[in-house]
Amino acid sequence: MRLTWPPALALLVMLATNSPARPVEPEPTELVDSQHCMFCHTPDMPFLAPSFHQIAQRYRDVPHAEAQLAIKLRLGGRAHWGDTPMPTAGERGGPLSPAQARRLARWVLGQ
Numbered sequence: 001m002r003l004t005w006p007p008a009l010a011l012l013v014m015l016a017t018n019s020p021a022r023p024v025e026p027e028p029t030e031l032v033d034s035q036h037c038m039f040c041h042t043p044d045m046p047f048l049a050p051s052f053h054q055i056a057q058r059y060r061d062v063p064h065a066e067a068q069l070a071i072k073l074r075l076g077g078r079a080h081w082g083d084t085p086m087p088t089a090g091e092r093g094g095p096l097s098p099a100q101a102r103r104l105a106r107w108v109l110g111q
Contacts, residue, residue, distance in 0.1 A: 028103050035073075035093045035104070040084070043111065050081045052111040059109060069105035070098065 032038065040049035050058075059065035074096050076088040089096035096104075 028100075028107055031096075031100055031104050035089065035096065037092075037104075039092075048084060049086075052108050054081075056109050056111040065109060066102060066105045069108060070101035073101040073104055074098070 040047060041055075042051050044051050044053045046054060055069070059069065062068065072086055074089050076091070077086040079085045089101075
């Protein structure tokens with residue numbers, strides 16, 4: 001089979017510009033471990049707190065969700081999912097920088 005230039009060029013452009021809508025954020029294992037996230041959360045089943053998947057679903061269409069979750073990860077928050085509030089980063093495992101909190105939030109939202 002022989003391709004002519006216009007179809008071949010169109011195919012090349014299509015392949016070059018076709019990218020996934022949202023790349024999957026790799027798990028920030030060191031942050032998940034140091035903040036003891038798995039003490040209360042699991043990837044896909046509620047435990048003492050909602051699963052990462054449930055959090056991602058709830059915030060899927062919320063504007064500025066990453067920023068909201070990053071703040072909650074750093075400062076804690078009242079109980080939105082039950083009776084247990086989100087503890088502060090210091091209560092969970094130590095300080096969490098704004099960049100680290102955004103990275104964790106991005107990962108959770110990608111679940």
